[in-house]
Amino acid sequence: MTVAVYQGVDGAYSQLVADHYLRARAIDAQTLGVPSYRAVAAAVAGLRAEVGAIPIENAIGGTVREAYDLVAEFALVPLEEVLWRTDHRLLGVRGAALEGVREVLAHPLVIAECGKFLGGLARARAIPCEDTGVAAREVARGGNPTIAALAPAAAAQMYDLIELAANCADDPRAYSRFLIVRAAHLREGGPLEQVAPAARRKTSLIFSLKDAPGALARCLQHLAQGGVNVSKLESKPRLGHGTEHTFYADLDGDIADAAVATALAAIKRDAKTLVVLGSYDAHAGAPIGANDGPVRATVERIAETRHVRQPSVFPDAALPRVSRGARPEGSTLQIGGVRIGDGEFVIVAGPCSVESREQILATAHAVERRGAVMLRGGAFKPRTSPYAFQGLGWDGVALLAEAGRATGMPTVSEVMTIDQVERMASQIDVLQIGARNMQNFDLLKAVGRTGHPVLLKRGLSATLDELLGAAEYILAEGNPNVILCERGIRTFETATRNTLDLSAVPVLRERSHLPVLVDPSHGVGVRRWIAPLCRAAKAVGAHGLLVEVHPNPAEAKSDKDQALTFDDFAEIVADLERIPIAGPVTQR
Numbered sequence: 001m002t003v004a005v006y007q008g009v010d011g012a013y014s015q016l017v018a019d020h021y022l023r024a025r026a027i028d029a030q031t032l033g034v035p036s037y038r039a040v041a042a043a044v045a046g047l048r049a050e051v052g053a054i055p056i057e058n059a060i061g062g063t064v065r066e067a068y069d070l071v072a073e074f075a076l077v078p079l080e081e082v083l084w085r086t087d088h089r090l091l092g093v094r095g096a097a098l099e100g101v102r103e104v105l106a107h108p109l110v111i112a113e114c115g116k117f118l119g120g121l122a123r124a125r126a127i128p129c130e131d132t133g134v135a136a137r138e139v140a141r142g143g144n145p146t147i148a149a150l151a152p153a154a155a156a157q158m159y160d161l162i163e164l165a166a167n168c169a170d171d172p173r174a175y176s177r178f179l180i181v182r183a184a185h186l187r188e189g190g191p192l193e194q195v196a197p198a199a200r201r202k203t204s205l206i207f208s209l210k211d212a213p214g215a216l217a218r219c220l221q222h223l224a225q226g227g228v229n230v231s232k233l234e235s236k237p238r239l240g241h242g243t244e245h246t247f248y249a250d251l252d253g254d255i256a257d258a259a260v261a262t263a264l265a266a267i268k269r270d271a272k273t274l275v276v277l278g279s280y281d282a283h284a285g286a287p288i289g290a291n292d293g294p295v296r297a298t299v300e301r302i303a304e305t306r307h308v309r310q311p312s313v314f315p316d317a318a319l320p321r322v323s324r325g326a327r328p329e330g331s332t333l334q335i336g337g338v339r340i341g342d343g344e345f346v347i348v349a350g351p352c353s354v355e356s357r358e359q360i361l362a363t364a365h366a367v368e369r370r371g372a373v374m375l376r377g378g379a380f381k382p383r384t385s386p387y388a389f390q391g392l393g394w395d396g397v398a399l400l401a402e403a404g405r406a407t408g409m410p411t412v413s414e415v416m417t418i419d420q421v422e423r424m425a426s427q428i429d430v431l432q433i434g435a436r437n438m439q440n441f442d443l444l445k446a447v448g449r450t451g452h453p454v455l456l457k458r459g460l461s462a463t464l465d466e467l468l469g470a471a472e473y474i475l476a477e478g479n480p481n482v483i484l485c486e487r488g489i490r491t492f493e494t495a496t497r498n499t500l501d502l503s504a505v506p507v508l509r510e511r512s513h514l515p516v517l518v519d520p521s522h523g524v525g526v527r528r529w530i531a532p533l534c535r536a537a538k539a540v541g542a543h544g545l546l547v548e549v550h551p552n553p554a555e556a557k558s559d560k561d562q563a564l565t566f567d568d569f570a571e572i573v574a575d576l577e578r579i580p581i582a583g584p585v586t587q588r
């Protein structure tokens with residue numbers, strides 16, 4: 001068994017990095033925590049571990065010189081550089097609250113990275129701790145709600161802690177650099193190096209110079225002449241050698257490159273000492289675990305973003321029934337002859353509103369023949385204007401039920417009030433909770449009490465946490481039959497009716513066992529953009545679609561701009577055949 005060694009205990013960032021490296025290469029390996037960086041180097045050099053992960057630099061705290069020195073001392077071979085975003089969360093035991101925290105255990109570098117956050121906790125003091133894993137473990141062992149740890153989200157899972165705050169670093173771009181190292185005498189080309197070298201290579205050195213004018217400049221000149229970029233340079237006093245300094249440098253390029261080799265040969269002639277640690281694959285792209293999207297440019301923008309990014313209000317521990325852990329294999333709902341969630345891709349179609357017997361029967365037959373398996377139709381319509389068509393009410397419900405029977409399709413329709421729930425459940429197969437009612441908690445409890453299948457739409461500006469929290473209300477009443485539905489959210493974008501958040505699909509499927517449908521009709525609100533988003537929804541792993549179809553969209557009494565014609569619908573269904581059903585959406 002391959003062993004990857006790191007400094008710390010379970011939950012340390014170094015462990016996450018070691019684990020990431022192994023997984024990226026599909027190496028069946030175990031990570032092993034040891035007490036110090038020296039112990040990491042010794043274990044690797046002594047072949048007790050095939051590979052080690054060691055931090056060499058923190059974007060706030062600077063170079064971890066001891067790590068450079070140990071790579072040199074043990075003649076370790078650097079293989080790869082990993083940039084890891086240090087995404088600190090404040091973790092506490094169950095029952096702890098942010099206001100109650102009096103002590104925060106954290107690695108000294110983490111304390112440095114989270115100065116503003118810690119400053120804001122007026123009644124808490126920071127206590128340095130040897131690593132983030134130890135900090136989390138001590139909090140869990142102590143069981144004291146006034147003591148919390150700054151550690152990554154993974155540590156919360158490992159030690160069964162809850163998140164009291166997220167985004168604790170002053171600068172969300174903060175990261176650490178790690179080197180993956182192996183012993184010099186370990187066979188080259190083994191499983192650790194089976195991946196082709198990265199396009200960009202780096203070389204690290206440690207050198208010392210005579211304490212004389214121009215010595216450093218001459219050295220840098222050799223690099224400049226060869227066109228070699230110096231990406232890092234730092235110095236520290238060379239003990240026992242007067243005022244001389246030792247320099248730690250990283251260069252772009254490989255020792256095998258002629259320009260780098262020539263420059264290093266020249267430096268060797270001028271320098272008092274030179275150790276080339278080796279060349280390795282440079283990290284490509286943003287730090288791992290980084291917030292996707294552009295790096296915020298100014299401090300003001302960061303402050304704004306921190307404000308918007310509220311801490312996750314619902315860590316998985318607060319969603320005992322909805323979170324994936326409650327049913328790791330995933331939930332499948334059986335509604336009439338339709339199964340949702342087990343690998344079939346289901347299409348629910350029908351008009352926004354039931355408008356007449358002819359309209360709903362014609363639509364039901366048309367969509368059923370073209371591939372729909374469930375019929376939708378609103379009878380109680382949540383309209384922005386009180387003067388807009390409000391739906392046919394119970395007459396509409398009866399017509400929808402009739403159309404369902406006529407075509408053999410189960411039906412779905414929205415309930416807006418608690419007193420509609422029982423009667424709707426007696427006629428219709430799936431109770432829809434509309435976006436505007438996603439957090440109508442009494443309504444959620446009422447549909448929860450029925451045990452009837454529920455289609456829960458994401459609120460207009462609801463986070464995924466809030467959607468999952470709403471689902472938890474229904475499950476908490478004893479009703480496990482919930483389908484989540486992404487239907488677009490409000491953003492600054494006005495080109496589309498809403499912004500269809502397809503990233504919700506993998507996130508929801510990772511965090512919850514409940515099936516997920518996508519409603520591109522309300523998501524974009526424009527007929528011609530629905531087809532591509534249907535394809536995207538299937539590709540991204542949705543369990544099915546909810547789309548609006550009308551015999552004559554121009555005449556539709558609600559949502560006419562987004563209604564598909566029967567032909568549009570047929571084309572979409574045919575098109576979807578080309579997209580394979582996505583498997584599990586998350587590779588851990």
Ligand code: PEP
Binds near residue numbers: 382434457487522
């Ligand atoms: C609907 O499905 O017709 C509807 C009103 O949807 P939402 O609640 O998502 O706006």
Ligand code: MN
Binds near residue numbers: 353558
């Ligand atoms: Mn609609």
